[in-house]
Amino acid sequence: MSLLRYESQVRAPLVDGTKDYHQVTEDICRPVEAKPSRLWWTGFLISLGLLLFGIISVTTEVIYGTGQWNLNRTIGWGWDITNFVWWVGIGHAGTLISAILLLFRQGWRTGVNRAAEAMTIFAVMCAGQFPVWHMGRVWNAFFVFPYPNSRGPLWVNFNSPLLWDVFAISTYFTVSLLFWYSGLIPDLATLRDRAKLKWRKAFYGVASFGWTGSTKHWQRHEALSLVLAGLSTPLVLSVHTIVSFDFATSVVPGWHTTIFPPYFVAGAIFSGFAMVQTLLLVTRKVLALEDYITIEHIDVMNKVIVLTGSIVGIAYLTELFMAWYSAVDYEWFAFKENRLNLNSPYGWSYWLMMGCNVLSPQIFWFRKMRRNLFVTFFMSILVNIGMWFERFVIIVTSVYRDYLPSAWSTYYTPTIWEVGFYLGTFGLFFTCYFLFSKFFPVIAIAEIKHILKKNGENYKAKMTKEEEDTVTQFGEHHLHEH
Amino acid sequence: MAKKKFIVGSFTDEAVLFPAVKKVRRAGYKLHDVFTPFPIHGLDKEMGLRDTSLHTAGFIYGITGTTTAVSFITWALTIDWAINFGGKPYFALPAWIPVTFELTVLFAAVGMVLTFCWLCQLAPFVKKDHFNPRSTDDTFVMALECTGSTNESEAQQFLQSIGATDVKVETRETGWWLGSYANDRMRFEKN
Numbered sequence: 001m002s003l004l005r006y007e008s009q010v011r012a013p014l015v016d017g018t019k020d021y022h023q024v025t026e027d028i029c030r031p032v033e034a035k036p037s038r039l040w041w042t043g044f045l046i047s048l049g050l051l052l053f054g055i056i057s058v059t060t061e062v063i064y065g066t067g068q069w070n071l072n073r074t075i076g077w078g079w080d081i082t083n084f085v086w087w088v089g090i091g092h093a094g095t096l097i098s099a100i101l102l103l104f105r106q107g108w109r110t111g112v113n114r115a116a117e118a119m120t121i122f123a124v125m126c127a128g129q130f131p132v133w134h135m136g137r138v139w140n141a142f143f144v145f146p147y148p149n150s151r152g153p154l155w156v157n158f159n160s161p162l163l164w165d166v167f168a169i170s171t172y173f174t175v176s177l178l179f180w181y182s183g184l185i186p187d188l189a190t191l192r193d194r195a196k197l198k199w200r201k202a203f204y205g206v207a208s209f210g211w212t213g214s215t216k217h218w219q220r221h222e223a224l225s226l227v228l229a230g231l232s233t234p235l236v237l238s239v240h241t242i243v244s245f246d247f248a249t250s251v252v253p254g255w256h257t258t259i260f261p262p263y264f265v266a267g268a269i270f271s272g273f274a275m276v277q278t279l280l281l282v283t284r285k286v287l288a289l290e291d292y293i294t295i296e297h298i299d300v301m302n303k304v305i306v307l308t309g310s311i312v313g314i315a316y317l318t319e320l321f322m323a324w325y326s327a328v329d330y331e332w333f334a335f336k337e338n339r340l341n342l343n344s345p346y347g348w349s350y351w352l353m354m355g356c357n358v359l360s361p362q363i364f365w366f367r368k369m370r371r372n373l374f375v376t377f378f379m380s381i382l383v384n385i386g387m388w389f390e391r392f393v394i395i396v397t398s399v400y401r402d403y404l405p406s407a408w409s410t411y412y413t414p415t416i417w418e419v420g421f422y423l424g425t426f427g428l429f430f431t432c433y434f435l436f437s438k439f440f441p442v443i444a445i446a447e448i449k450h451i452l453k454k455n456g457e458n459y460k461a462k463m464t465k466e467e468e469d470t471v472t473q474f475g476e477h478h479l480h481e482h
Numbered sequence: 483m484a485k486k487k488f489i490v491g492s493f494t495d496e497a498v499l500f501p502a503v504k505k506v507r508r509a510g511y512k513l514h515d516v517f518t519p520f521p522i523h524g525l526d527k528e529m530g531l532r533d534t535s536l537h538t539a540g541f542i543y544g545i546t547g548t549t550t551a552v553s554f555i556t557w558a559l560t561i562d563w564a565i566n567f568g569g570k571p572y573f574a575l576p577a578w579i580p581v582t583f584e585l586t587v588l589f590a591a592v593g594m595v596l597t598f599c600w601l602c603q604l605a606p607f608v609k610k611d612h613f614n615p616r617s618t619d620d621t622f623v624m625a626l627e628c629t630g631s632t633n634e635s636e637a638q639q640f641l642q643s644i645g646a647t648d649v650k651v652e653t654r655e656t657g658w659w660l661g662s663y664a665n666d667r668m669r670f671e672k673n
Contacts, residue, residue: 021519021620146558155558159567164580171584175591182595185604186618190519193615209599210608213617216531217602218521223536224598228591231540235587242580446520449620453496 054424093272094120356386491646547589
């Protein structure tokens, strides 16, 4: 009703096929109400197996200590903190889609926001594991919170970026969870009202909090969503900024740089969108939701990937330039010898990062490539490999050579338990995602209905012949008439 | 518990629902509620509901978070146990901005969600009545409350005449779970 919701007919529809409200409900509820397929069970059991491996790896580390990992005198942060930053970054795309695109009134977010938000929550859960188990004496983990204690009370250091991280990550997780669940409530009520089986009625009855769809409730729900989106937008920027402060506020060459906050945020969105692509390409196919997660959605997300990938590329070049221009010997050594030099022990990782993150996404300048599902899937994996190596490069190549050559460390390779811990978080992530896709609607039903009559294929105003013509065709058809 | 009678009708098109709401209010019936499967912008205004104050509550929770963070950190690091970090000032306000910001957001978000649940009376294990289960699928369900002066059959005919289908008289026990926004209504102005 508001003018802001005007949709140009030039824009492609966001919901394909002939749909009415009931059909939308049917399509999205079907995977939840059907028996899980063999494919689902296979994926779920593999994830569960990985999770088990992770649990064994972590148990080993807790019993025998962090010595089970190959961390050494200068590389105190190895795979674990690399994985932490990688997972947190992945989470950012979900909040970007659900919050920032809500504020920008982007209609296409409705098809992908529910799954992306779920991804955020699971990714942050995985991320949180790493700093916690890295503590070694994990039974003292609660020391990070400022609670009255018998040691003085000795408070935590509020001036430390590591403590900021505790607050940032826990707030981010809580707010994302609230945002996600408050959006789910109406859709769970839909499932409740459709339920035939007794356990379904009970489960969705409890989970939907007694939602009725009263107009006043919707009015408050809209206000809540809008304010939570407004809060989440600066929050998501602050989270990766604070993660980057873990590095940027130290005086380690390669870390001590002011470009880190924006560079980390862009990289986070970049890798997060790649993960959204990976998940949704599989989800839309397996759950037959191609009408809701259309090629249009894939296309726009690939545009975001090429944009953020290019921002990340500029950031890489800027920090490289500044390292040289600063004329600080240590800083330039970290870049020239530890990174750029392909013959240095970790030089390969820098060039792998450059190839995956800066060069390969440029393929998405071509519309044909953006709309090719195989290219998109391959690229989404490549980008996440590249982004993992970005964090690896930042951490390992900066710290493996100290100011004192006598303290330079031996080559660092992870042990089986470090690898197992990382694989275990994949297990946790995909176990959660499989359960989510089975028991919850992976697309926001109410939000799709909200945009259906503006953006649905069978409702949308069709383009006239003149509008579809190319410039030459238009000229041939019309200009010579006069 | 006391019982109340409602005239319940269903609509399938927003374009019919909007004028119907206007006609119902103009005819002077007591509009109990309209249950919809998704938010319909402008329907709250059409029904004469006032704007929600949830935003204001969120702002208050937010500044509570800000003051909690600043006052607690100030007390802990300057009064209770002042620690000298490399000769820097005890009152290091710029370094506290991140935690202060996070607590502002946390308080605002948690507070708003709890307030939302409280205002709408939503919680796990709560059961409420919304007359027609299709109202969470594809139907807009309008419920008129029968008052002493309502003629039931006339009201039913009226609902049908303005486009409602499946019109029925339903009896419900009153209670908080039915919800009522009688005090929330703004006066209907003829235009």
